[in-house]
Amino acid sequence: MNRRDFLKITGILAIGAASHQTAMILLSSEVKGDQAKKKRWAMAISFSACVKREGCRDCIDNCHLIHNVPEFTDNKDKIQWIWSSHYESVFGEQTNMFTKGMLKNLSVLCLCNHCENPPCVKVCPTKATWKNKDGIIMIDYHRCIGCRYCMAACPYDARSFNWKDPKPFIKEINRDFPTRAKGVVEKCNFCEERITQGLLPACVEACPEKALTFGDLNDPESDISRLLKTRFSIQRKPHLGTDPKVFYLF
Amino acid sequence: MKKIILGLILFLLVAFLPLGYNIYTGKKAYIPVIKAPEDKKECVENVFIMRKRHNIVLEKWRDASVRHGIKKYVSLNGTYKISLTGTCLGCHSDKTQFCDRCHDYAGVKPRCWDCHNIPDKVAEK
Numbered sequence: 001m002n003r004r005d006f007l008k009i010t011g012i013l014a015i016g017a018a019s020h021q022t023a024m025i026l027l028s029s030e031v032k033g034d035q036a037k038k039k040r041w042a043m044a045i046s047f048s049a050c051v052k053r054e055g056c057r058d059c060i061d062n063c064h065l066i067h068n069v070p071e072f073t074d075n076k077d078k079i080q081w082i083w084s085s086h087y088e089s090v091f092g093e094q095t096n097m098f099t100k101g102m103l104k105n106l107s108v109l110c111l112c113n114h115c116e117n118p119p120c121v122k123v124c125p126t127k128a129t130w131k132n133k134d135g136i137i138m139i140d141y142h143r144c145i146g147c148r149y150c151m152a153a154c155p156y157d158a159r160s161f162n163w164k165d166p167k168p169f170i171k172e173i174n175r176d177f178p179t180r181a182k183g184v185v186e187k188c189n190f191c192e193e194r195i196t197q198g199l200l201p202a203c204v205e206a207c208p209e210k211a212l213t214f215g216d217l218n219d220p221e222s223d224i225s226r227l228l229k230t231r232f233s234i235q236r237k238p239h240l241g242t243d244p245k246v247f248y249l250f
Numbered sequence: 251m252k253k254i255i256l257g258l259i260l261f262l263l264v265a266f267l268p269l270g271y272n273i274y275t276g277k278k279a280y281i282p283v284i285k286a287p288e289d290k291k292e293c294v295e296n297v298f299i300m301r302k303r304h305n306i307v308l309e310k311w312r313d314a315s316v317r318h319g320i321k322k323y324v325s326l327n328g329t330y331k332i333s334l335t336g337t338c339l340g341c342h343s344d345k346t347q348f349c350d351r352c353h354d355y356a357g358v359k360p361r362c363w364d365c366h367n368i369p370d371k372v373a374e375k
Contacts, residue, residue, distance in 0.1 A: 181364040
């Protein structure tokens with residue numbers, strides 16, 4: 001091979017490699033374009049609609065039934081994906097001397113806030129919990145080692161730990177959703193498995209008063225976007241900068 | 251010297267006891283027989299791949315479904331829903347006659363069933 005041939009071959013190879021690189025860049029920009037269409041799932045809970053039925057537990061029961069959440073008799077072992085609590089304990093920093101009396105009996109529905117800046121994700125040593133492309137905070141129960149750092153990090157008490165094998169404490173097992181094992185942390189998954197099928201979350205579907213609204217914040221025409229634009233809403237512990245995606249409407 | 255030989259013989263006896271036991275009970279050539287579903291021709295991949303690499307296929311399913319939100323699996327045999335309880339046990343309905351046969355023989359204890367549901371067991375409950 002003479003010098004001229006060598007240069008020719010090298011040149012052709014270089015062009016080939018460059019075109020491959022260009023193709024990769026073009027492909028990745030296509031992926032980025034896809035990401036622009038990503039969702040930002042959120043929920044709005046209306047106080048006024050939620051209080052209409054006193055002692056109603058339809059949303060909690062439906063969620064816990066569908067997701068095989070066990071019911072432990074001992075409070076220390078309690079596992080909850082969605083629960084109700086008093087206004088004061090949920091919105092401690094948003095009370096004053098008058099709200100204390102006025103909202104004394106108001107029970108507030110709580111669940112994982114699916115924060116935009118989730119502290120639980122930052123502390124997980126095994127990346128068992130992460131924020132998926134649609135903003136849902138997921139848990140990979142295969143990978144969870146049960147260190148409970150996430151429980152310490154979560155300012156909303158949204159996570160529960162399986163101190164015991166939960167299976168004997170599940171009243172009726174839903175075949176289509178896995179149970180959990182002893183030693184993992186679990187919480188609300190914003191019904192990721194239902195959303196991908198085009199269904200609404202279990203709690204939203206169960207509410208007889210339509211107090212819960214679920215939708216995509218990135219879509220300005222969605223029900224939730226319109227609702228939040230027109231009604232006064234609050235979030236839990238907004239000063240922490242976690243940017244919760246569960247809104248409470250007055 | 252005598253003691254050493256006696257010790258050696260004793261050691262060999264103990265070491266080959268399992269082999270002798272299997273020959274005696276006729277289990278020497280034992281190969282686990284699994285009950286494949288009769289009405290289905292092929293699994294999600296061809297039999298050879300499934301036999302050798304089903305664990306890897308299942309791990310890929312797990313990562314795809316849980317971590318990447320991919321719920322469908324496309325192979326040459328068709329498109330399948332990624333679901334251990336739904337798709338795998340949908341055909342291989344008797345876990346004790348299928349999964350457990352080889353796993354027990356090989357002493358493998360996969361922890362899938364700590365969480366994933368076995369339809370028969372759920373029905374019993």
